[in-house]
Amino acid sequence: MKSKNSLDLPNIEEGNSGGNVGGNGPLKKGPWTSAEDAILIEYVNKHGEGNWNAVQKHSGLARCGKSCRLRWANHLRPDLKKGAFTPEEERRIIELHVKMGNKWARMATELPGRTDNEIKNYWNTRIKRRQRAGLPIYPPDICMQALNENQHNENMDNFTSGDIRHSDLMPMNVFEIPQFNGIELNRQLYSPALFDIPANGLLDIPASGLLVEGLDSSCPSRSYLSTMHPSKHPQGPESMFSGVGATSGGILPVGSQYPDDGSMQIVQSFGFSSAYGHDSISNHALSSSLIPGSHAITNGNPSSSEPAWAMKMELPSLQTQIGSWGSPYSPLPSLESVDTLIQSPPTEHTQSCSFSPRNNGLLDAVLYESQTKKKSRNSCQPTSPASTMPVDALDTSSLEFHETEWEAYGDPISPFGHSSSSVFSEYTPMSGNSLDEPPSAETLPGFKVKETSADTENQMIFSRPDFLLASSCSGLNKDRTKDYSLLKDAFGPFIGDDLVKDCKQIDTPTSSSAQGHGHDSGAWNTMSTA
DNA sequence: AATGGAACCAACCGCGCATAT
DNA sequence: TATATGCGCGGTTGGTTCCAT
Known part of the structure; x- marks a missing residue:
């Protein structure tokens, strides 16, 4: 993650490019800087996720809540898995897409460490x-x-x-x-x-x-x-x-x-x-x-x-x-x-x-x-x-x-x-x-x-x-x-x-399951019923 | 080496839902 | 009940990198 040091320097650098960090000026857009990341991380660590609109107020970050949430969810979250998708993940994505269509967020729930945006980009x-x-x-x-x-x-x-x-x-x-x-x-x-x-x-x-x-x-x-x-x-x-x-x-x-x-x-x-x-x-x-x-x-x-x-x-x-x-x-x-x-x-x-x-x-x-x-x-x-x-x-x-x-x-x-x-x-x-x-x-x-x-x-x-x-x-x-x-x-x-036969034969609850990616069932159900 | 296209990735935008007031 | 706010999702865009010519 980012060095916490940058937290102490909230309003530097990036604020000059297209926006500003902190202050009440116009919200900054565009790429996040390391300083901004640090601020956000610090904020989340301290206050937890959610209430993103408060980030700007409390952290001085010149980013809208949505931007903060996105940044956190897609890049700063500690549980994110970096790197290219593994073959397994790729396959899983396809499977999920077959079932869900473009429900990236849902799919992401089935791919720990991966974000909807990531999956979406991959798919696209x-x-x-x-x-x-x-x-x-x-x-x-x-x-x-x-x-x-x-x-x-x-x-x-x-x-x-x-x-x-x-x-x-x-x-x-x-x-x-x-x-x-x-x-x-x-x-x-x-x-x-x-x-x-x-x-x-x-x-x-x-x-x-x-x-x-x-x-x-x-x-x-x-x-x-x-x-x-x-x-x-x-x-x-x-x-x-x-x-x-x-x-x-x-x-x-x-x-x-x-x-x-x-x-x-x-x-x-x-x-x-x-x-x-x-x-x-x-x-x-x-x-x-x-x-x-x-x-x-x-x-x-x-x-x-x-x-x-x-x-x-x-x-x-x-x-x-x-x-x-x-x-x-x-x-x-x-x-x-x-x-x-x-x-x-x-x-x-x-x-x-x-x-x-x-x-x-x-x-x-x-x-x-x-x-x-x-x-x-x-x-x-x-x-x-x-x-x-x-x-x-x-x-x-x-x-x-x-x-x-x-x-x-x-x-x-x-x-x-x-x-x-x-x-x-x-x-x-x-x-x-x-x-x-x-x-x-x-x-x-x-x-x-x-x-x-x-x-x-x-x-x-x-x-x-x-x-x-x-x-x-x-x-x-x-x-x-x-x-x-x-x-x-x-x-x-x-x-x-x-x-066709299977269609009938499968008609048993116990048939489900079992194999393959059994772990998905729960998630899937969760998603489906969400 | 220069160039153009493709690929990749990050971020933004608009919409809609859920919840609070 | 109506409205406001927060949030999440999906689609899209723009920038950067990679690669072939």
Whole structure:
């Protein structure tokens, strides 16, 4: 830390640069000096944390309370861990992000010694880097883990909360894992090459790749594969549901038809390299023909008045940078145009549930989650909202491979600037990976990818496969059992029967846990219920 | 060696929530 | 109940460093 000597020299030096230390003059901004740090440390040591606005008054520090708090929290706290993130931490961040989205503060609670700002910066830079390189964002194992977790949760919560969860579940599921969605389900379908996993293990899975790899012509799951990054998806529903052009079992237009235009780039900004056409199948058709039982989902859909991505959702950092991520390979459309796309998609669905009235924030989601929990507890047997389940509560065996292993995937050729079809071809299986090696596009007979349009609601919902299951399991539709069955059927081919099976098998409280990062459970619960 | 771009990092800003009055 | 204040969070910005050309 800083020498206490500086405490005795509060008003020197830095005060001259852009501000002053102490005094009642204008508050200083900009970088903190060692003297200021010392003052702050001394103050905190003496008075403890909190009451930050009093720091200026009592210590003479010409910094606003917020600045003091930030400085302390991010740099001066004695328990801070300095240095680069370890592979374990990196992996943990990814796991957490899968679950939480851009909830940096929450994530920080799970990473002792790390700050939200640190995590945020890490994520942003890594994502940006990978985005530029056209690399996948999430590692398949994590996706799988999340899937398992959610399935588990669904089962834990299965058919118990009924209508209650109908509305409440959605926000969390939709918001919490904006971009993860299809990835997890594709674990077994992906070509390892798709998961070019860099040091940080982020998967920037090209949507097209997802579609190709994970889709088979009949699989409705495509829908959510393409919805991985619902938020702010420029194409809105259309692109998000690129794969959902037909009813279950229906064949979708081939992805190779993707125009190599800006739409693709937009998608890329979400971490996908797919070229999503603007056109496509009408949203209506999609919303109604998504998959058998999909109505349950769409009915539970959050918004009618406002497209899902028009909401301010919890977005991964990369999503927020859509406008600034000018990849050399793929110039992105202006934010304006993106916004237009985002907000313009008309939706004919009405809000059929008690979803957050504003449909625009995590807080809402959290609130609703909380409400859901309460309701669930009150009206049902103990439930475990998917959103509150710790990742670690699930079998994390699939996560056991080390971060460095992710790197083994090697970077594929950047798909940027290529149509999805080309992307597919580029992402041919590299093989030999520890992960389930999904069949390549070529090995998926009849696989066809189609960038189609879809309702924002659909997108929202399908943004998280687990949600689909959860929805059916927990009451998005009153005919939950039916929906579940339908979804199971729908996802079975895609995620694998075993997973579907797991969904049921996991339906035991004791299944949680156990492995991996068990310590997270508590923290997670704490966070979730906070 | 110079230059430009990318990466990294620290800090600020705006918003919203919680609590006190 | 309404308002004020404190605080935390997430997004964004700007500066510095690193690296490739």
